[in-house]
Amino acid sequence: MSSLKGTSALVTGGGSGIGLGCAARLLADGAAVTICGRSEDRLRGAVERLGGDADYIVADVTDEKQVAAAVARAAERGTLRAIVANAGGSTSIGPLGSLDTEAWRATLELNATGTMLTIKHGARALVEAGGGAIVAISSIASSNTHRWFGAYGVSKAAVDHLVQLAADELGHFGVRVNGIRPGMVRTELVAGIADTGPILEDYLSCMPLARVGEPEDIAEAVRFLAGPESSWITGQVINVDGGHHLRRGPDYSSMFKDMFTEGDLFGH
Numbered sequence: 001m002s003s004l005k006g007t008s009a010l011v012t013g014g015g016s017g018i019g020l021g022c023a024a025r026l027l028a029d030g031a032a033v034t035i036c037g038r039s040e041d042r043l044r045g046a047v048e049r050l051g052g053d054a055d056y057i058v059a060d061v062t063d064e065k066q067v068a069a070a071v072a073r074a075a076e077r078g079t080l081r082a083i084v085a086n087a088g089g090s091t092s093i094g095p096l097g098s099l100d101t102e103a104w105r106a107t108l109e110l111n112a113t114g115t116m117l118t119i120k121h122g123a124r125a126l127v128e129a130g131g132g133a134i135v136a137i138s139s140i141a142s143s144n145t146h147r148w149f150g151a152y153g154v155s156k157a158a159v160d161h162l163v164q165l166a167a168d169e170l171g172h173f174g175v176r177v178n179g180i181r182p183g184m185v186r187t188e189l190v191a192g193i194a195d196t197g198p199i200l201e202d203y204l205s206c207m208p209l210a211r212v213g214e215p216e217d218i219a220e221a222v223r224f225l226a227g228p229e230s231s232w233i234t235g236q237v238i239n240v241d242g243g244h245h246l247r248r249g250p251d252y253s254s255m256f257k258d259m260f261t262e263g264d265l266f267g268h
Contacts, residue, residue: 004227005030008078010071012061012118013087015042017187018137020050021215022084022222027052029223034074036061037087053077061087061114064121071121081132082226083122085115085159088137089189092150094256095264104151111155112162119166123175131174133226136163137218138181140241144249148256148265156181160237167235176234178225183241184250185213193255202251208243 009026013019014035027033027050035050036059037043043056057073059066074080092099092107115136126132141149142156163179170177184203186194193199194212204210221240224230239245256265 003030004081006078007081008032008034008074009082009084009226010074010080010122011035011084011086012059012067012070012114013037014056014084015039015046017189018182018185018215018218019084019086020046021219022086023054024050025216025219025223026082026084026226027054029227031082032077034070034077036070061085061118062109064117067114067117068121071118071125075125075129080125080129083118083126083132083134084222084226085118085122085134085136087114087118088139088156088159090150090152090155092152094148094150094260096150098260098264099150107151108155108158111152112158115159115162119162119177123166123170123173123177126175127170127173132176133230134166134175134177135222135225136177136179137222138163138179138237140181140183140239140244141249142181143239143245144247146249146252148252148260163237164235171234176225176230178230178234179237180218180221180225181237181239181241181245182218183207183213183239183244185215185218187215198254199250199252203244206244206247206250207241208246211242213240213242 009031011023014023015037032053047054059070088111090107092103138159139156141153167177
């Protein structure tokens, strides 16, 4: 692939997991990479592991001023060409009839609004730099229902639509916007689940390529979509999931039955 030397990139949620893997991959091709997140200790440790031309700034993607500052920091470090909107997560779980409304709102704010703010301020900087690419990290939960995942899949479906909307609006300015839907990826968010047990077995039964993904699997796709090799690709949301999207969402009943009654889960 073409070198990214002379360019800079921003990765939100870059302190661990998929974000850290994406930062490492972009860094390996020569980009000056800035990562951001809410935990300074985690970010500092990540930069130490990354080495090279890596830097960090503390930023919560739900805070517009902090997002703008993170984009500005990345733009100071070279010609900004790539932004990876990776920050996300969920505090919203359980049957719809039992969902905590504030947890629902917080998850929508983090995943949907946080991605929107990253695109909003990132796009402005990319336009000023003469164009570039935004890659948003969605989830297979946006397309395949994950029972009892509350706001998570809903908010990631919003990310998918944001990708299409932004691609349509920003193409005129030389800014491409694409997304990736990871499946089960080995990160600390799924620690334990990705190792053994009935949930993992169910995940694998839903994958034609039956293995747990690694952050590097997602990072390679991000690198392609962020670089010049994909210069005629925009508005796409690509599944990187071992083919899981071809089948069904996973069965978490073995976990949730210990957290909720069967009546809550199955309506009886």
